[in-house]
Amino acid sequence: MSLNKKTRIAVFVSGGGTNLQALIDAAKRGEIPSGELALVLASNDKAYALTRAAENNIPSVVVKRKDYADQIAYEEAVKAVLAENGIDMIVLAGFMTILSENFTSAYPKRIVNVHPSLIPSFCGAGFYGLHVHEAALEYGVKVTGATVHYVNEIPDGGEIILQKAVEILEGDTAEVLQKRVMEHAEWILLPKAVELVAKKLQA
Numbered sequence: 001m002s003l004n005k006k007t008r009i010a011v012f013v014s015g016g017g018t019n020l021q022a023l024i025d026a027a028k029r030g031e032i033p034s035g036e037l038a039l040v041l042a043s044n045d046k047a048y049a050l051t052r053a054a055e056n057n058i059p060s061v062v063v064k065r066k067d068y069a070d071q072i073a074y075e076e077a078v079k080a081v082l083a084e085n086g087i088d089m090i091v092l093a094g095f096m097t098i099l100s101e102n103f104t105s106a107y108p109k110r111i112v113n114v115h116p117s118l119i120p121s122f123c124g125a126g127f128y129g130l131h132v133h134e135a136a137l138e139y140g141v142k143v144t145g146a147t148v149h150y151v152n153e154i155p156d157g158g159e160i161i162l163q164k165a166v167e168i169l170e171g172d173t174a175e176v177l178q179k180r181v182m183e184h185a186e187w188i189l190l191p192k193a194v195e196l197v198a199k200k201l202q203a
């Protein structure tokens with residue numbers, strides 16, 4: 001058993017929060033021993049992820065981009081919330097607000113993102129949520145998957161931590177594929193990657 005203090009993790013969310021739920025469930029099973037889910041930060045107050053946080057006694061905060069005059073003012077407000085909460089590591093779990101280099105450079109190798117494709121396919125600007133799966137189906141690839149990677153100034157361009165492939169089946173719709181990628185890849189990979197990074201940050 002480690003005597004180190006657990007890495008304090010903030011999970012950034014915008015929507016349903018099924019990846020947040022996967023982290024909560026993994027933590028309950030003892031699969032994230034190096035980290036503690038210390039804060040949920042949502043980009044909007046309608047995010048169902050906030051309900052998941054409340055149900056699991058995780059403090060949460062809503063910080064909306066539109067409440068700030070510009071990107072820098074918004075990012076400084078987010079940084080202040082993180083500092084107040086003693087956050088060591090950030091997980092982007094379906095977080096749909098852009099973070100610029102001003103933000104990402106403040107947390108080198110401390111921000112991870114889950115993306116629903118095998119990077120470098122179907123990633124970068126404009127590829128988020130269901131659009132990623134629509135693009136994979138339109139291209140006609142037979143295999144897709146999910147990637148957890150470090151976040152830097154290049155959208156979906158940081159070092160890859162874990163990847164898992166998922167088959168595309170005849171007749172798949174974007175919604176069906178999204179669900180398969182979540183169940184078979186994202187919800188498995190994200191807790192594993194979070195533990196790997198949280199453990200490194202403890203050392």
Ligand code: GAR
Pocket residue numbers: 013014015016017018019020093094095114115116127128129132182186
């Ligand atoms: C997930 O599929 C996640 O990989 C994706 O948004 C969904 C959020 O679902 N993220 C991106 O597309 C980021 N580029 P969730 O709120 O249920 O976790």
